Amino acid sequence: MRKLVLAALAASAFAAPAFAQDDSFTGLRAEGVVGYDRVGDGTGQDAGTSDGVSYGGAIGYDVQAGGAVFGVEGELTGSTTDTRADSLLAAGDRLTVDMGRDLYVGGRIGGVVGSGTLLYAKGGYTNARVDTEYRTATTTTRVGENMDGFRVGAGIEKKLGGNMYVKGEYRYSNYGDLGGYDIDVDRHQVAAGIGIRF
Template identity: 50%
Template structure:
């Protein structure tokens, strides 16, 4: 699975120049779908991994030569070990970036809340924070591809490392 996700991300990054157009736009409302590799760190348990997938929305604007944005995302994951399942993940945060040609290089930070469930014992929500960085590549004026790394840390010393790819539209 790890090799498949890495190969898909590499193919996406290498194929995108063929779609490029001259007018990149990184401002305004956006909606996107994401998929990628998810590893959950649980104290005392080997780190389970799986596939993360979800949808996000945001709004970006130009300010002083930079791009600033607000964003929200709801995601899920196939990550599980035994009867312990990593369930939905909600994120709300901000990002700041700079335009480099047809690309937006950005960093992000915000609040995240994940649900972890165990068969027969119900589930628990964990509040935390997320930090990340990524590269968004404009496919013309209103479509984009992105690659992103994100680290989340939740209550109970539970953590999450993800590498995701996304495809989205700006309006």
């Protein structure tokens, strides 16, 4: 009987940190993300915005201190979104902008608002690959470039069973002026993710 009690105490001592980790937002995490992607070029034309799907993955690390959570994260996504502007520099011309891969590195800060629920705000640096094509009646010019910008957003994360979680977030990114053209590229995204915390 004494051995059984000691074994139970030893097992609970080893299990306690694991149970504590399940209730905490501290740790390394990895997730897949997919969502709605809307890109605008700032021209004010209806054709200057376009919708598509963003998809990819992210990794991050969070630390919980009391009810506050602080974290860093990195994300790599692709997109099906493109946009165009007509008669931009001359009558009859067309500029097409295709959004490619997007790299993001930033941080987040949030608060635990209930059992296994986190509300957070995020912000950081984003670098998007943009492929442009400018076409007139006589010439076609294609240019691919990387654009630097910033991203801000907010979201909610909810723990599932084990170490799994789901999240939803809105984020806004702005990449400034696309070189050589009078357009200001920005994007609005609503993303959902599912991940695991290690």
